Amino acid sequence: MNREKRTQIFERLRAENPNPTTELHFETAFELLVAVVLSAQATDKGVNKATAKLYPVANTPEKILALGEDGLKEKIRTIGLFNSKAANIIKSCAILIDQHDSQVPSERKALEALPGVGRKTANVILNTWFKQPTMAVDTHIFRVSNRTGIAPGKNVVEVEKRLLRLIPEEFLMDAHHWLILHGRYTCIARKPRCGSCVIEDLCEFKKKQS
């Protein structure tokens, strides 16, 4: 795919949704961090339902530690893998208090040192809260990048590096959200909705569906 096509794709995705953001609900960096950790292999809707109950009671590292692991599990038990997620969040809270003055760090290395925070989660925090042009490649972005030809790659790191290199700078900050939303609602895994896709004529996928 050439640069001109890529630019047109992002111009159209931007026109469709000029101010994209995550569908997770949060008010602070810490709330975002907890929501992103909870969202692994879970839907944003499910996470929002749980955090709507959790955050009024505990939305700081100190308050979650005071809630305790069992108390936290109770609040998030509707979310998949809640046992290990609760254990990771409790450990992360202790680290944030001890090493980061109870704040969410803005450096990738410090974020990835928190239990349950991998490269993808760190990328989401860096992009969504700290406004850094990172690319958290999830299953949606991986699929859309490969199908369309925007940035094909064999694995998520390959796709991440290509996207960062190939997406024109003016779109880099928001590209992550546009691609996720496009994958979630239009270029869906089982049957892409090519007939109602705004980039259908630019997409290079060979098996388009009507």
Ligand code: SF4
């Ligand atoms: S045309 Fe189809 S395959 Fe291409 S991006 Fe749109 S929905 Fe996905």
